[in-house]
């Protein structure tokens with residue numbers, strides 16, 4: 001494993017595999033959170049299932065390891081890219097050769113990480129270790145937080161940044177691991193864009209709905 005990680009291809013493949021894993025997590029997390037629209041009972045039931053199911057409990061550790069690995073390898077990749085870019089070419093115009101999302105992966109990644117720290121502090125830690133932050137149920141805590149305009153705005157901003165990060169990350173993960181990547185390039189790119197919009201709009205709709213009702 002150490003040998004594999006010491007090659008740049010190895011690191012990109014691990015980035016891609018952890019990326020795929022996080023993409024799956026986001027779909028499951030969005031699905032569970034959308035049950036907020038079905039009311040208190042539905043969301044609390046889904047929450048209870050997530051908190052007591054054995055497989056999900058084990059997967060939480062895998063998720064944490066996946067997140068940490070993805071972040072550390074992402075930072076390392078950026079530092080390496082910067083070092084190799086220190087020899088600049090006069091004719092190189094980054095804005096013409098790469099998309100805005102691909103040029104800013106480290107920035108959007110770090111901002112999403114800051115969001116995640118805030119999110120875990122206010123949701124995960126409160127529900128798991130702090131008697132639901134003084135609220136009766138999970139639903140009450142979640143919906144109360146989205147009553148603040150600043151909190152809701154920060155969340156929506158984070159979801160847009162996450163969407164931008166995913167719009168490049170999705171296709172990049174296929175490129176790093178994929179045999180046949182070129183053949184399906186356009187299809188993968190479009191699926192990635194559709195997925196990013198689904199994530200950004202799906203999560204934002206929850207925050208905005210509970211802010212406005």
Ligand code: HEM
Nearest residue numbers: 029033047051116119123124127128142162203204206207
């Ligand atoms: C409206 C949007 C969101 C809501 C309402 C929401 C809600 C929640 C809740 C209630 C928990 C605690 C679950 C429990 O431990 O019982 C949680 C945990 C978590 N959330 Fe979110 N979340 C949202 C968006 C996101 C996004 C966009 C990400 C990733 C970038 C994310 C990542 C996590 C992680 C890693 C955990 C801890 C693992 C887990 O408990 O599943 N969440 N979220």
